[in-house]
Amino acid sequence: MVKVTFIEESGKRREIDARPGDPLMYAAKDAGIDGIIAECGGSAMCATCHCYLLEAPNGPLPEPRIDEADTIEFNAHAPQPTSRLTCQVMVSEALEGAVFQVATGR
Known part of the structure; x- marks a missing residue:
């Protein structure tokens, strides 16, 4: 398992275990991370799993694919250069060791 930290909308930090090969959204939903709604079930359509990548101690993540980037641009609240959809x-x-801040203000 891979340890990842989420900072929930309330500011609470939660370290969770995530299974390699799965979308990060699955682990966040299973752990009950507040603010990860995932209405579209992982198809990069709704941005209700929008987070900001705060720390990536092992190097940058791969760049978002075009569908993820488009969803962030058109559907996410307050997109930033570090925005990611956890389903992607x-x-x-x-x-x-990565740290993600759950986007607020939906």
């Missing part, structure tokens, strides 16, 4: 971030060992 695939868990790997390189994600160990």
